[in-house]
Amino acid sequence: MSNSDKIVLTAGLTGALTRKEMNPAVPYLPDEWAAEVKRCEEAGAAVIAVHFRHFETGDPTVDPVVMQETMDAITSNCNCIVNLSTGVGLQVDLEGRKEPILQHRPEMASLNPGSINFNMVNWGTGEVLFDNTYINPYKYTKLYAQIMSEKNIKPEMECFTPSHIENVLWLQQHNDWFAQDPLQFGLVFGVAGAMQFSPTNLANCLSLIPHNATWMGIGVGPNCWKVAMAAAAFGGHIRVGLEDNLWTDNTTKNLSEGSYDQVEKAVEIAYQVGRSPATPDETREIFSLRGKDE
Secondary structure, rough: HHHEEEEEEEOOOOOOOOOOOOOOOOOOOOHHHHHHHHHHHOOOOOOEOOOEEOOOOOOOOOOOOHHHHHHHHHHHHOOOOEEEOOOOOOOOOOHHHHHHHOOOOOOOOEOOOOOOOEEEEOOOOOOOOEEEEEEEHHHHHHHHHHHHHHOEEEEEEEOHHHHHHHHHHHHHHHHHOOOOOEEEEEEOOOOOOOOOOOHHHHHHHHOOOOOEEEEEEEEHHHHHHHHHHHHOOOOOOOOOOOOOOOOOEEOOOOOOOHHHHHHHHHHHHHOOOOOOEEOHHHHHHHHOOOOOOO
């Protein structure tokens, strides 16, 4: 089976908003991270997306001790690729958000190329539960990208609207250090205030992405499995996990036991369209990463 038939599965274990009150399997402590990362790797994940969480409160944090102990727990327990978030959380200021890639040298890190409204709503009633703006000015996108370039960290462009893809292409055109080809995109569907999932929106995004780029579908909440199926069918890669979605089945509201059982379901989706999960080493080749020990 060629790499074109392989699908990279990323497990997002926490994100910035999901709490233990929503699902007790969200990891805060290093030993919780270690156990869940191992389960995700055994299930078929090749990449672990990391938002550091305060050990007691669960708040997103860039505390050096929390970051180091969490990274040690993750990297000592698996061969997966670590993808650190420079989004961190809305509580952390723009200067603080560079700390994960300043203090560490993961193989990958998220890069946000534009601002959006970032809300939580009740889709049935229209009630706005959380109303905020996710600020990502060019100045800081470029700053984070420069740090990644200097440390040979592969940026994953987290795009919440088609305009974010255009921002990436413009920034790359005018800054030769911004990101090396092939670009990797994470297309995020389902955040209230940003791009919702539809065939038209997906087609629009794919029409903008360079032909040699790779991309991953990320579906928030009820969009999760629709996006996973579409990404698998149309040559993309998949992110699942408690960062984005609490349920293994959105119809029956079957609560996930962790992120690993969502990875298991993503593996089934991959096989249904004739693809198989990429190993971490195959992923390093697919995404043109520097390698774990380089």
